[in-house]
Amino acid sequence: MRKPERIFARDDEWSYLERFASRTANRPQLGVVSGRRRQGKTYLVQALAEQTGGLYFGATEATETESLGLFAMAVGVHLGLASPPRFESWDEAVRFVFSLDPASGPFVIDEFPYLSKVSPALPSILQREIDQAASAGRRTSLLLCGSAMSVMGGLLTGSAPLRGRASLEMIVRPFDYPLAAKFWGLTDPRLAALVHSVAGGTPAYRRFVDDDVPESVGDFDDWVLRTVLSPVNPLFREARYLLDEEMDVRDSALYHSVLAAVAAGNGTRGGIANYVGRKSTDIGHHLTVLEDSGLVRRQDDVFRSRRSTYRVAEPLVVFYHVVMRPQWGLLESGRAQNVWEAARARFSSQVVGPHFEQLCRDFALSAPAELFGELPGQIGAGIVPDHGRRTQIEIDVVVLAPTVPGQRRKLLSLGEVKWGEVMGRRHVERLERARQLLSRDYDTSDTVLACYSGAGFEPGLDPKVLTIGLDELYKSFA
Template structure:
């Protein structure tokens, strides 16, 4: 697999290892996000020992770990009776030679022995800190990594010298991997999202329709059952969670709507939603002008574009896909794809807003997000509290050029956004897939910015 991006994370790891003293890094994030590839890329030209834990008996895991250490140092495999002996053996070896030690899928070890963090605490305090070596613990179970390493109650709390919470690629980061023109790249990203594995499965010499049919709708393809596989690795009984994800992906975004679509009462539903948020499968969103802790106007969104696509188009049509995948694509997916991609386009536009802010073409603004109240909604609102300035923007993924009516509507809706003083400054922006009607730019004043796909492509390209 080609390694893309991650320059900031690689720099952080390399800087840490090259600095004096020991390092204890924690690398975690959702499955398939590229944690292992990041660590392997980092270790490639450095002295390192990489141990991948597995779901098997504790004694066998410990034996394999010690064998790995002995093999690296060309040593006879010692007999150890527990993890304390195993880490003592590693500590003896590290005293003589700086080394990167990676323990991948660390949660598997904790599953078999929940005292492991205590053994590691002793190793870090008594062995690692007197060396020039680095220990990196990696895991896909975000909840386990946070509770067993990062949480205040963990024996390892306060020992880490750094952590990387690895996120999926943004659209801007994913562009390096998506070899389509800008508009098709947005469509493709709406299907794969920013998960590196999913991005690299597509053949970008083929049309997007072909990739969807061969890589997602084919029962033999990896992505066909991927979401179900991911849920089964995290949850013992995924059925209700799958029904919630399908409800959210098909437009039921408030707790009441989700409860109505799934038949799950509000009490249990709240716990299911918390679990899905903890697993980073859904996000909770409130209007950008509201307090995340206090607002009751929350919406839930599927946190990954591929999962949203799968629960929107694949899961509800599994029986038909098994029989006639091309018919499902032609009759169900293709006609609804523009509306589906429109949501992703809003996210890409928000990335463009931040890019424009960094380039001093907008703002600056400290917060950027959606806004809604009652029946009113604005795709993008940016807030600059120190300057009493607000940005209001709309995004249109349509086949027709944007005209005066959208500008007028946006200006009218601005009055509904209750934020800042009456004397606040207002800045406006329009984003359009199909450009703008002739003369619109000339009719609007200097408070307006218009972004076509060409301008967005420039904003989201690396600065030369």
């Protein structure tokens, strides 16, 4: 099977789906494909069904009765029937589908959470039919796809009916930052980083702005005004919709406040609770849902166990809460120019700065082994207490070697990140002090010090210090 030309990249994802559809063992198989909306999941599974002659059904928000009727119509079209079959229940519908010739290709249900929400027994029904097909040696292939990450993530966990049945569990993620730059056709690394800090790696957002790509860094401000800050552009309300589409969200106001707290830099559970005016115990469930939905990521402090901070994982959501939400009324009334001028400094410090830090961690994760001496076992951030000076040193990029039992863990690299600041000797001295303090607990004999900057470096830095600028970060352009 050839991947359709309309699908940009996604070569690995396509190969996994192709392998799934090509298996010929005498047993059924279940695949689960998930990912937030706008990542291109439907393009992938629709193309798979088309090329294999499989049955594709895209579920919608509907009652159980209407969903059954729509499903019957899809079955009728797939089988070329003069009139669709009539199903009184999902039990009957699933039995019918599992009785079909497996040579006709996989049976694909897109947006499965819409069905399981109104028909909670559906996963159990599917489990029963999969088990019966296994006993009978039938080769039925079932592919479930969905965007509600918290729902899809729970299909195969714990005591869920489908646990242990899947042979494919694939998450379609946003493009990484170099691939996103290629998708947008951006060759200026600074411009690519700025656009990524707003739109991230979600491919559909280029369509949302009707292929409006900023021509240069000088055009970036105008691009923001005519796209994400324009009330007539689909990107304008997208950040709100991302949260509302998660089915486990009940009190959306509190969820938005939690996201606003994290976007403003309140990374600890206590800090978030104080920001929203609740107790820490009151927001535990909300943070879990946001984590499961992929909107928030928890980042452990690599130096202090049981201490973690939260970061908003979707750049557009950060942009919305820092720039848009505080002045939503003005934006809706068409005063984007005033809002953007007032928010420009916040955008640089609260949006681009933290986002650039994450890009640098992503760079360290994908860097060749020779950059740090060996492949890393863990990438993260951490805080080094400096009791002698009654302060603490924040390390933005920590690279640790894999743990070896009986040996002190090797600290491969310590890095500091600055988006808008030229880095020099004072930054290196902080890293040297941190390395000295950490030498009591880690093997720092070969620790590489690294400065990551979006503004450049002072001349005369020790050549042993790694200096990673935007050109190095986007070296895949070459």
